[in-house]
Amino acid sequence: MAEPSQLSHLIESFVDSSRSPTQQVREMQMYLTTTDNIIRARGILLLAEVLTCLATKPLDNATLHSLIGFFTDRLADWKALRGALVGCLALMRRKSSAGVVTSTDAKAVAESFLQNLQVQSLGQHDRKLCFELLECLLEHYPNTVTPMGDELIYGICEAVDSEKDPQCLMLTFHIVEVLVQLFPDTSGPFASFAGDLFEILSCYFPIHFTHPRGEDLGIKRDDLSRALMLAFSSTPLFEPFAIPLLLEKLSSSLPSAKLDSLKYLSSCTSNYGPERMAKHARAIWLSIKDALYTSLQEPTLSFTSESLDGLVFQENEIAKEALTLLQQVIMQNNGLFLSLIVEDEDINIILNAVPSYESYNDIPLQGKLKLFAAGCILSISTKTSVACCNMIFESFFPRLMEILGLSEKNLSGDHSPKDNYLISKRLNFGALYLSVELLAACRDLIAGSTQIACKSVSTYETSYCMLHSFSNLLTKAFCSTLVTSHHDADIYFGVKGLQILATFPGDVSPVPISEFENILITFMSIITVNFKKTLLWRLTLKALMNIGSFIDRNNESEKILIYMRIVVEKIVSLVSLDDVTMPFPLKLEAISGIGTSGLNYMLHIIQGFEEAIFANLSEIYVHGNLKSAKITIWLLECYSNKLLPWIHENGVFEEVLLRFPINIWKQIESCVDFSVPEKELLDAMMTAMKHAVAFCSEESQNEIIQKAYNVLSSSTSFPLKESMALTIPFQLEGLQLTQKMDNLSCRDEWILSLFASVVIAVRPQTHIPNVKVILNLFITTLLKGHVPAAQALGSIVNKFGKSSTGSEISSDCTLEEALDIIFQLKLWTHQDNGALLRCSVTGSEMGHTDLCQAVVNNKLPQILAITGLSWIGKGLLLRGHDKVKDVTMIFLECLLSNGNALPLSQHSLENSCEQDLHASVMKSAADAFRILMSDSEVCLNRKFHAIIRPLYKQRFFSTMMPILRPLIMKSDSLLSRSMLYGAFAHIISETPLVAVLGEAKKLIPILLDCLFMLNKDAQDKDILYSLLLVLSGILTDKDGQEAVVDNAHLVINCLTGLIAYPHMMLVRETAIQCLVAMSELPHARIYPMRIQVLQAISKALDDSRRAVRQEAVRCRQAWASIASRSLHF
Amino acid sequence: MVSELINANPIVYEKKERRARSAPIAVEEYAVEPIDQQEVFDHVRDIKDPEHPYSLEELKVITEDAIEVDDQQSYVRITFTPTVEHCSMATIIGLCLRVKLLRSLPSRYKVDIRVAPGSHASESAVNKQLNDKERVAAALENPNLVDMVDECLAPSYD
CATH class of the missing domain: 1.25.40 (Serine Threonine Protein Phosphatase 5, Tetratricopeptide repeat)
Structure with a gap:
């Protein structure tokens, strides 16, 4: 048979607009009636599929009638059943706009169905279709099928009996649910079948789902369970059968059965109604109590530094469901259940036992569990309604107060002697716990229902009066607990009690305002005085x-x-x-x-x-x-x-x-x-300045920056005149300026730094006054080693001219001009540098060649300049500006240059430490790549509104690699080669691994050389480690492994060298892990290196660190087992 | 193959919680962590018993206290307790322990493996056999034995 997709394709081409279904039937006549079973089945199925596809095409009644008649008859033809079922379904499901099957026809379908089909003898898919058809009949033609009464119900019982497939079960449960709604009458035909039907359903409870993976079918255990629950609770007629079954299963030891029983009971309770449930009340109450007691586990007092949850019982679903059920039944029939609770023996026993244990630690485990269970029960029943709250308070509150020593008698007398009495006596923990639970429940009840709060107070008179009369004593008792008790549990509930008393909603609070004041005063005194009791202090706060x-x-x-x-x-x-x-x-x-x-x-x-x-x-x-x-x-x-x-x-x-x-x-x-x-x-x-400014809106930022600018310009050290611009005067002034900067006063330094902070944090739209002057100021100050100025510059070029509307905001300067200002300062680079010439976009005059020679007569400022330039470069890189290429070119020139070729140092060769300084200049150029690539906390990030282009790291990586690789290959000077490696390492270790993997094959040799080079100097250990992580990322990736195969021996040479790296444990560990990954390469490739690896590893077995030794054992095993086992033992 | 198990029904004890090494947050980079009792125990605890699917730890053949380590002197001594006195598997267990430690400890270590006094019928013979270099080497030339040992060691590498 054709694939479903092919089939539907075929049908679509077959059914073009010119053909009507009637014509088709005529054309297909032979295929629909032939005596060849297979051809007939296919013919009917084809017609049925066509009809499914034509669900929205209007059909007249006569056509529909004849079609449905045909399919109805065909239901009897079991050899061609599939097509008949699909056809019936397609017709029955039609929307009224396209013409629907009449109820007479539907009745004929139903009758034919009941008469001809033996559902349980069919295959899974056919059964599913049958159930869908049934469901469709019940849902769309309720009035037609209802009169069929017994016959229908019996037929359905027969059809669904002993069904096992999950998908079909979902349908059968739903069919039962719908069926029940058709016969709501308690004395109708359904009543006699209720027992039988429930018997069929009951064998599925509790759902035991053995399909290994539910997702194959799209049905999970929970779905089935929910569907069955709806069927169970669909009619009160099931009550005599369902409740006993559920109560029985509740006592099972299987947790899932318990959980399901509780859920089903909740659902049944609400659907069966109070009268029917009343006779089960006692049994349900006992079961709930039992479920609670058995499901609770040992509580833990968690007062560790961070979590202050107090008494924590393991989150327990059974207990949770039991309490939900309890709330449900109380809500339905509060008088009955409350009297059960109040008269319950167990609860009374627990209450009687309370006075015998003074503190939390005295109570045995069982006692704690019971106490907690009682607390849960009381709390839930108090929360349920006002009447419940009154009743519970009436029956339990006075007793608890008595245990706490706050008896009624004390209320009337004068207060002074009792104050002393209270403080001297320690509160009983059990009673404290229970009364806090009651208070909390009462508070939640009042706070939860605002309508009640608006009504007159008298509605919950009893509890209100009680609380009102005791509030004073309770407050005092709790307060004294806090001061006197040293036990964590006491303190916890003391604080909690006070907190609850203080949080009764305003106008209906039984706690007078004066008590509220007292509570706050107590808390504040704890905060200010008792800060040495950490727990108490934190709880109080x-x-x-x-x-x-x-x-x-x-x-x-x-x-x-x-x-x-x-x-x-x-x-x-x-x-x-x-x-x-x-x-x-x-x-x-x-x-x-x-x-x-x-x-x-x-x-x-x-x-x-x-x-x-x-x-x-x-x-x-x-x-x-x-x-x-x-x-x-x-x-x-x-x-x-x-x-x-x-x-x-x-x-x-x-x-x-x-x-x-x-x-x-x-x-x-x-x-x-x-x-x-x-x-x-x-x-x-x-x-603080950066954060405050960053959160401000654009207008406020404008205001701030204006203010800051005023302060800056009023400062004597920074002559910010408008006239000071690009031209020659600037050079002179700049010269003076930098000379002045040498003795920058503290105040000026502060002003400058804070101004830089403001600039770093502003939004792109914010207008920076007099940008050109500011740029010059920052440039000159960064040459004095002022890093924030460099970061501010980076931030300016990053955000320049990108407003939300797209229009240029800063009218006095464009980005290009700003960049010109920056790059015209030739101190960045060589006199004869081509890169610079290229980068001057506007072709401004190049006459200032010697600008900074006077200033920069040694290398130190050059290092500072490079650092500064790297921040500017970062700003450009983030926004994806082309000029970042020029910046990197300058760095590369620096890396490639030989010491004596540097123009800025031409006249200072007499300096003996020239060479050292030169090396450090190159080093700073290599480090500049780290600044470019790494994420910074202090500036140029999202928090400070930087403009960040997506995938800028990948882009930079793919531009730089083709440039760097040949440079590294060609470089003949050892120094510049090692510096180039440094730059390479910084770039590659910050690039996302995905991008590196694409180039892995080309990069591996350089990466290995780079690792080898970095291995020499202990100072490079961090970058060495991040580079090694890149290698390990490549090795653990499938594509990466393919790239490594050709260079396997090089990789292994490199890694075995790193096993002994003395300066960083993580490097050794990672190197060994990489070797483990290498052992998975094709056998032929790595076999020759086996001895070498094993020798290196045997040294690592004696490493000074445990983690390395553990990895070494694993690695040794991995390599030893790739060949014959008998090694050199 | 119908062969009688030597100890058909051994007592299985609970595994001890893996003691997490309390790693100090800021370990000094060049600090030295000497090989100790727990580390050696971690190497051998998961070795499978030759005739049952339980680890030596679960059968209490090996306990942490039965291991003696002196990192300075490069010396390890393991005393194991066979589950029954006439256990013919004792030599296999001993061989497994030795091979595992050979593969896991630095070569400078001398390993001494003994049966706990009074726990085995032919105690001295077993001890002698386990600590005889030549006989151990000869045993490892036997492919059947090596297969058996490797099978027992497999879980200890996970």
Whole structure:
């Protein structure tokens, strides 16, 4: 038979618009009626497929009638059954717009189906078609098939009985579900069949799915289970059979059976209705309890540094489902179930046992589990509804209070003696736990249903009154626990209890506002005084954050005011206080924690924070107080790492973001002179500045940069005159400028660095005033070794002229002009360098050849210039600008040049360390490639709005390789060759592996030479390691291995050399791993190297590091077993 | 082939949790980690018993305490305990241990393999055989024996 795709193709060509189905039938007449079984079957199937394809083509009733009549008759022809089924289905599924089968015909189909088909004797695909046809009949013609009553139900029972195929089962379950809906009447024909039908269904429960991979069929166990569940719960008539079965399976030891039973029970409960379920209530309750007790596992107290989850029970699906079921049944019939819970013996026993254990550690494991189970049950039943909440509170709360020692009697008397009493007595853990669970559930109930909260308080009078009367005592008890107890569990629940009491929703809270105040005061005293108890401190901070975000979310203005007064103001005052008792990092943690819990608090806090920063800074500026410097660094780090990102994420606070940089500039402007030796402080300031500016909008950035520019231009050291431009005057001034820069004052250095930070962080659209002058300024300062200036330059050229609208923003200078300014400074390169000539796009006059010779009379500035140029190059590379080629050419010239040919050093040959310096110039040129390729944290990244072209690394890699390879081959000087290798290594190790793999064959020899060269110097170990990782990436890839085969002996020589690399353990380990990968190459290739490898490896067995030895054992085995086993033992 | 198992029903013990080496975060680059008891134990623990699909560790033929290592003197001594006294597999187990250590330890090591005192009927004969260089070499010339040893060692290389 033709492939399905061919078949449909054929049909499509066959059925062109001119032919109607009637014509086809006529043409096919012989094939449809022949006595040859095979031809007839094919003919009918072809007609059926044609009809399937023509589902949207309108047909008149007469045609439809005759077609369906034909297929209906054919259902009896079991030898050609497939076609008949497909044809019936195609016709029955037609949309009404294209003409549908009439109900009389449908009835005929159904009758013929029931009469002729023995579904279970058919093959899988035919069965599936049968079930689809049945489903279609039931869904599309309910009124036609319903009158068939018993006959239909019986037929379906027979058809679905003992079906085993998953796909068919999905259909049969659905058929049952639909069938049941056709006969909703409890006394109708269906009632008598319910038992039989359920018997057929029940043998599938619980679903036991053995197909190894569910995805073959697109059906998973869960799908089947869900379909069966829908069938189970489809009619209340199943109740007498289903519930006992489910309860029985619930007691099975198979976890999946338990889980399914619980799920099915939930589903059945909601569909069977309360009356029917009532008689099973006790049995269900016992089963739930049992499932809970047996499924819980040992709890772990997890109070490790990061997670503060408290009492953690293993996440358990059975327990979760059991609790869902419990909630469901309580919701349906609360009186009955609550009385079961309240009168339950087990729970009473647990409660009675509570007083006998004082602390958490005293309770045996079983006791803990029971306690936890009871907690879950009470909590779930409290949460279910207000009435439940009242009932549970009535029956359990007074008892718990009594155990805690807060009995009713104490309420009436005066408070003073009890305060002492409370503090002296330790709270019982069990009771503490249960009452906190109850409180939490009650809080969730009230908070969850806002409608209830709006109604009058009287609806949940009982629980409300109880809580109201006890709130004072509870608060005190919890507070005293925090102070006196040293046990983690007590502390955890104490804090949790207080947090819950403080987070009852505002107007209906049973906890008076004065208690809320007390709680906050207690927490704050812990924060400020008890910071040595780490756990308590952290829990408290977390609770305060929760309370803060809760009242902020619910807009409780009164509480927010109190919170502001007690918590926020106090915590802000912490940073400004000169209080040394509390460690500063803790202060910062507290403040950032509180700040991030709500916008209002953050606004308040950030203001206090900035004030503290500026106060400290002015202390530094004016008095040179270095003690403040440390604190300021902390403050700035916290500001840029925690507060700023939060502000940015949570809404637009443009003015807040703007305020900080502007104020920094104002402050610097007002301080005429200061001197701070701390480099770290400047770094922190720059980071904070960059982040603050980066988050700002374009307008704010314009404002900031204008302000910064004003400060910069007012500084005496930087004569930023408009007239200062490209021409000769600049050279002279530039000369003076650089001379001045030698004794740049501290303040000026700060101004310059911060200005560079602003420039680094601005958006591409932001207008930088007077770009040409700024460019000149940065160029001259970078020659003094000022790296931020270089980064700022890189950032400028990266973002130049790319606005969102595409129009040129900066009117006073274009990118080309800017680049000209940069490249005309000939200090980058040789006097007679062709590369430079090529790169001057506008052909501006080349008369400044000797510009920098006076300045650069030794090599040091050249190194600085190269570093600077590499940042500029990076800016160009990221945006994909052509000029990056010229920049790299300059580096390459540098790498290739011989010492005495360098023009800039022509007149200084007398310098004895000339050669050394020359080498370091070349080294810096090689390192420039690292700067070009690697990702930077400090500038030119997405955070600072750099323009980054996709795949720029790959592109650079593929441009550079054809240039570098011949250069390396031709190079005859050892020094420049090794430097070229360095550049090669930097490029290749930063390129994505995919790109390298494509070129692997050509690159391998150079890569190996490169590894060999880097092997010599301990300083190169990091780059050696990253290069080795590239090699190992190639070796572990399939295509890469093919590329290696030809050079196998070279690779092995290189790797065996690296096995003994003394300077880095990771290199040795990786080299051995590479050798393991090599052992998988074709046998003939590697066999000759076997002895060599084994000898090298046997030395690695005695390596000083364990990881290397382990790899060596593996590698040795891999190589020893490629040939005869008897080695030299 | 119908051959009686020597110990048809051995007691299988639980595997010990693999002790994770607490790797200090910032190890000094040139620090030395000497070969120790645990490392040698890690080499031999997964060797399969010649007649059962269990590892020597699971059968308690080898325990960590039965290994003695002196890295300075390049000396290792392993004392293993056959599951039954008349176990004829003792020599095979010993041979496996020796081959595994030959392949895993640096060549400077001297390896001494013994049966635990009182755990085997012909204790001294087995000890002598296992520590006789010539006899070990001769055994490894026998292809059947080498196949057997390699089969037992296979799981210890995973």
